[in-house]
Amino acid sequence: MAIQWFPGHMTTARKKAAETMADIDVVVEVLDARLPEAGSNPMIHELRAHRQRPCLKVLNKADLADPEATRAWIDYYNRQPGVMAVAISAKKPGDVAKLAGLAQKLAPHRNDTFKPLRLMIMGIPNVGKSTLLNTWVRRKVAAVGDEPAVTKSQQRINLSPRLILVDTPGMTWPKIEHDADGFMLAASHAIGRNAVIDEEVAIFLAGILLERYPALLKARYGFDPADLDPTGVVETVARKRGCLLKGRGGELDLEKAAMILLTDYRSGTLGRISLETPERRRAMLAAAGATPAQQPDNRRDHAP
DSSP states (O other): OOOOOOOHHHHHHHHHHHHHHHHOOOEEEEEEETTTTOOOHHHHHHHHHHHHHOEEEEOOGGGOOOHHHHHHHHHHHHHHTEEEEEEEOOTTTHTTTTHHHHHHHHOOTTOOOSSSSEEEEEEOOOOOOHHHHHHHHHHSSOOOOSSSSOOOOOOEEETTTTTEEEEOOOOOOOOOOOHHHHHHHHTTOOOOOGOHHHHHHHHHHHHHHHOOOOOHHHHOOOOTTTTTHHHHHHHHHHHHTTTTTTTTTTOOHHHHHHHHHHHHHHHTOOOOOOSOOOOHHHHHHHHOOOOOGTTTTOOOOOOO
8 A cells, every 4th residue: 555645734834834945044853753764854954955945854763763773874864974973752851851962963054142043843753853843942833643643733933042853744755765764654654544455454563573673563562573464463462452343252352553663662551662774774775766866875965
């Protein structure tokens, strides 16, 4: 199943972002540390490359991601010109407090009250932009919700005489090129449920768990996944958790089991899990026929 999700308000959001980009100094791109490249909107790259704007890549939810994978992604991004990367949890004020200083290094000429540093916060839905903003400002200035695309308009916040923040709505892009990216986005709840089939997303997630994190499945659900395929994982979760369809003679409720697996992953209850690494992304793109220039460590940002 190819997954695509691009609500109408995102077209307006993109146009407004293109206009605002001319008046900011640094793009703060908030990413989910568990799938940073799959969740990096190519439209954001295009907009900032056009305006030659540097980027601070903020790998949020680092407390939910595999630390080894996160270190690999930080190294990958920090090798790109005009890019700096940092892993944080947006719920931790100490983590968020570091961001202004890091962004300042990308725009050293904007460092006084006559030339305040202007930051534009961007990212796909449900990566924690609103939580980040509320923690940064130390009050509730952005709505936070479990459903993607809660924020639908820009807002400007004069945080101090030396620092201005522009918050933008979460934006996906019109065509998700690789099916695996669509499934990763759906698993992390960056895509609305109306665009996906939860059972298929859970089976995709189960495949990654079998390959890389089988011990976490065993610890959480109490079964040995060694001889199971991804569908078998969802079926076994259904049996272990008593997910049965009423009046159907003991037939498994796979949709309910799928939501248990997805919720446990999204909340971190299942453990610290990353859905992709630079190495695995290289392999995925190579299998999909990507050109060398599109590969991790070869694709480069051209902003200064």
